[in-house]
Amino acid sequence: MPPTAASSALARACHPGPTVAVTLLATLLATSAGAGPALVAAVAATVLTGQLVIGWSNDLVDRDRDVSSGRTDKPLVRGELSAGLLRRAVTAAAVATVLLSWLLGWVAGGLHLLLVVGSGVAYNLGMKATAASWLPYALAFGTLPQVAWWAGGSGPVGWAETGGPSAAPWWATLAGALLGVGAHLLNALPDLAEDERQGVRGLPHRLGAARVRRLAPLLLLAGVVLAVLGPAPGWPVGPPGLLTLALAAVLAVLAWTLPGRAPFLASMGMAIVAAAALVVS
Structure with missing residues (x-):
C-alpha cells in the first residue's frame, strides 16, 4: 500500500x-489554565496520541461487528487498511503516549494514562455494552481539566510562567464529566437500533431514544450552568455569562421540542457551548 494511501x-x-475535538478541548484548557506555549504543545501532543490509541483500538475491537453491519465507512472494513498495520499504529501511539505523558509530570501524566486513555480503552473492550457505559466518558472528560491544570508538575516541561501547577477546581471536573456523559448519549443516539442488533446494550440503549433525547440536553445544560457559575457562584452574572446561559437554555428547549433530526443538532450545539464555557471559565 502506498504511504499516502496508508496515511x-x-x-x-x-x-x-x-480525536480533534478532545485534543482541541485539552489544548484550550491548558491555555486557559495559564500554561506557556511549550507546555500547551506538550498537552496537545500527549492528548492527541492518547486519542489515536482509543480511536484505532476501537476499530480493531469492533472489526467483526463492523463487517457484519456493513460499515463501509471504516477503512478496515473496506480493506484499505490491514489489521496488522493498525495494530502497529496502536502500539506506536501507545508508546508515544506514555513518553509524552512523562513530559507533563507524574500527576498529569498518570491521570491522562489511567483515567483518560484507560477509560477509552476500557470502553472499547467491553464497557460500551454495559449499563456503566457512561462511566468512561465521565472519567475521561472530568479528568481533562485536571490534566491541563496539573501539567508540568514534575516533568521536564515546567510552569515557569505561572509559578507552579495546581488542581483544577471541583466545578471544572464536574462540568467536564457532565459534558462527557452528554456526549456519550449523543454519540450513541444515531446507532441505537444497529447497536442493539449487534448485542451492544449500553446505558443509551437501555434508556431508549426518547429518554436519551431528554436527558442529554439536561446534562449539557447543567454543565454550562456549572461552568458559568462555578468561578464566581451567585449573582449577578456578567453579560457574557448571561448570554451563554440564555443560548444554552434556548438550545435545550429546541432539543426537547423540535421533531426529526433537529434535537440532535441542537444538542450538539449545546455540547459546543458547554465546552466553550468550560474553557473560558
Whole structure:
C-alpha cells in the first residue's frame, strides 16, 4: 500500500472528529489554565496520541461487528487498511503516549494514562455494552481539566510562567464529566437500533431514544450552568455569562421540542457551548 494511501486510511480510522475535538478541548484548557506555549504543545501532543490509541483500538475491537453491519465507512472494513498495520499504529501511539505523558509530570501524566486513555480503552473492550457505559466518558472528560491544570508538575516541561501547577477546581471536573456523559448519549443516539442488533446494550440503549433525547440536553445544560457559575457562584452574572446561559437554555428547549433530526443538532450545539464555557471559565 502506498504511504499516502496508508496515511489517509489511518487518519480516517482514528475517528477524526472526536480525536480533534478532545485534543482541541485539552489544548484550550491548558491555555486557559495559564500554561506557556511549550507546555500547551506538550498537552496537545500527549492528548492527541492518547486519542489515536482509543480511536484505532476501537476499530480493531469492533472489526467483526463492523463487517457484519456493513460499515463501509471504516477503512478496515473496506480493506484499505490491514489489521496488522493498525495494530502497529496502536502500539506506536501507545508508546508515544506514555513518553509524552512523562513530559507533563507524574500527576498529569498518570491521570491522562489511567483515567483518560484507560477509560477509552476500557470502553472499547467491553464497557460500551454495559449499563456503566457512561462511566468512561465521565472519567475521561472530568479528568481533562485536571490534566491541563496539573501539567508540568514534575516533568521536564515546567510552569515557569505561572509559578507552579495546581488542581483544577471541583466545578471544572464536574462540568467536564457532565459534558462527557452528554456526549456519550449523543454519540450513541444515531446507532441505537444497529447497536442493539449487534448485542451492544449500553446505558443509551437501555434508556431508549426518547429518554436519551431528554436527558442529554439536561446534562449539557447543567454543565454550562456549572461552568458559568462555578468561578464566581451567585449573582449577578456578567453579560457574557448571561448570554451563554440564555443560548444554552434556548438550545435545550429546541432539543426537547423540535421533531426529526433537529434535537440532535441542537444538542450538539449545546455540547459546543458547554465546552466553550468550560474553557473560558
